[in-house]
Amino acid sequence: MSQSQSKPPTPARRSEATRTAILDAARERFAADGYERATIRAIAKDANIDPSMVMRYYGNKEGLFAAAVAIDLKLPDPASFQRDEVGRALVTHFLAMWEENEVLTALLRVGATNQAGAERMRGIFGEQLLPLARRVCPDPEQAPARAALASSQLLGLALTRYVLRFPPAVALAREEVVAWLAPTVQRYLTAPHPA
Amino acid sequence: MSQSQSKPPTPARRSEATRTAILDAARERFAADGYERATIRAIAKDANIDPSMVMRYYGNKEGLFAAAVAIDLKLPDPASFQRDEVGRALVTHFLAMWEENEVLTALLRVGATNQAGAERMRGIFGEQLLPLARRVCPDPEQAPARAALASSQLLGLALTRYVLRFPPAVALAREEVVAWLAPTVQRYLTAPHPA
DNA sequence: TACGTTGGCCTACGCTTGTTGACATGAGCC
DNA sequence: GGCTCATGTCAACAAGCGTAGGCCAACGTA
Known part of the structure; x- marks a missing residue:
């Protein structure tokens, strides 16, 4: 484990690209269709990955939604x-x-x-x-x-x-x-x- | 006398009661759940009738919705x-x-x-x-x-x-x-x- | 070379959905 | 009586859903 830490400090997981592709597609679908009609299958297709990937990375549909709409209004001080x-x-x-x-x-x-x-x-x-x-x-x-x-x-x-x-x-x-x-x-x- | 009134020339379709029961239930469900989650089955159950009655009277779900939300804002002159x-x-x-x-x-x-x-x-x-x-x-x-x-x-x-x-x-x-x-x-x- | 980890696809299960069509019932008219 | 039509029930369909689990390829490390 010390090795895994010394070798690649951040392995720059190539899954990161997939994760953000899923989130982008999810945001788009949720914005366009609402919760029910934004299906995991459709989101996965938009992101060019398999629906089961969504489950792996975000657990379930609720988790995906929560991750997709985490937002800060960025109001100034x-x-x-x-x-x-x-x-x-x-x-x-x-x-x-x-x-x-x-x-x-x-x-x-x-x-x-x-x-x-x-x-x-x-x-x-x-x-x-x-x-x-x-x-x-x-x-x-x-x-x-x-x-x-x-x-x-x-x-x-x-x-x-x-x-x-x-x-x-x-x-x-x-x-x-x-x-x-x-x-x-x-x-x-x-x-x-x-x- | 009472008979002639209780059985009028226009049979005053006894389906009218069902129709409005469906509409009432539909409005409640649409208001509470939105379009997708307000299922025809749930609406029918609320109205104590069979789902197929909804289809008979309103054609399909879209027709039901249209009938349920026909409304006049009643703005004064x-x-x-x-x-x-x-x-x-x-x-x-x-x-x-x-x-x-x-x-x-x-x-x-x-x-x-x-x-x-x-x-x-x-x-x-x-x-x-x-x-x-x-x-x-x-x-x-x-x-x-x-x-x-x-x-x-x-x-x-x-x-x-x-x-x-x-x-x-x-x-x-x-x-x-x-x-x-x-x-x-x-x-x-x-x-x-x-x- | 062998291995464990990671990223990904495929198939399938169980369930719910809108919708359909065949069948029962009961009142009004001949 | 019988006929007809409106009203209602029941069972079933095909499609789509979220989700689970097993299989495969590639890669970094030993």
Whole structure:
């Protein structure tokens, strides 16, 4: 074992290529079809490998999904935000994240019909957006509600633009989306409680 | 007398009861499980009938779904809106519609993973919300974009509250939701184009 | 050369799915 | 009585699913 460690420090497993090919194909299928219709067989075919490879590397379909949608929203350090620009910054950042790859679309599509997917979605927004809300919103006690409201607008846009594909929502330019949504998110996070 | 009424010229098909039992069960299952996992067998069992009855009455699963989610948003006559209250009226109305029965939840869950479901969703919002937007927004040319923005917020709330069930979104009282969202929808529909 | 490990394919099992068609039942009309 | 049609049950089909396990080729090490 000391040998195996001295010889190839990282054997650069040639299986790594297969693993990522599977994950890429899985993300694409989950994003396009949702959980049930994204079959292991179809994913394997996309990745040009045998279905049993998926089982070997990820255990079962649930494990594959979990690995495929492990994601970090990569929100910048809350301290680095200008408080009155948080709305614009968030909307811009989310648009970039959604269009960068298909992970978030996959997560949303699956979350709509799958218990584990919904749980994962709650986790991501609860753990990553909530801390930021706590920082910028006036009363920390309102942070969960305010984060949820901001989520509702951000996810609603993603839903209409990337999942349901309402033509006018798809047609909007990025800057237009930002111009419209930034004040909304800003208000949800920092404005005084209405009424 | 009672006989002539109990056996009317139109036999008042006793299948009508079965038909609606199927539809009720179907709506419940589609809302809870989405399209794929809502199996015809499960729906039939809920309705206490044989799966083949579903086929007889609705042709196939797609037909059943189409019948189950035929819905009218029941938006009031656009002319009856006070222009500066359209945001509050819409949010209130939508909350009531979503909580009145499970059709909209079923539609959203299915729309997220099913092509036909997404198409139906586009149709409903395009045909029922758009005319209202045309009435109240300043420049009719912007109506589609503004209606889509309003949809994004309304559907985003439904997504987080009724589908993904973010705890803070579920916990919000109806009046609170209205207080937060009404200004947003109002702005999307009637405020001057930003920037 | 022989060997264990790794990466990969193939076949098959058990199950569920949507869908079909043959058969039973029961009420209304001749 | 018989006929007809609407209503409902039952059994079965072909297809597709997730998953399991055995077999094979290639390679690094002894």
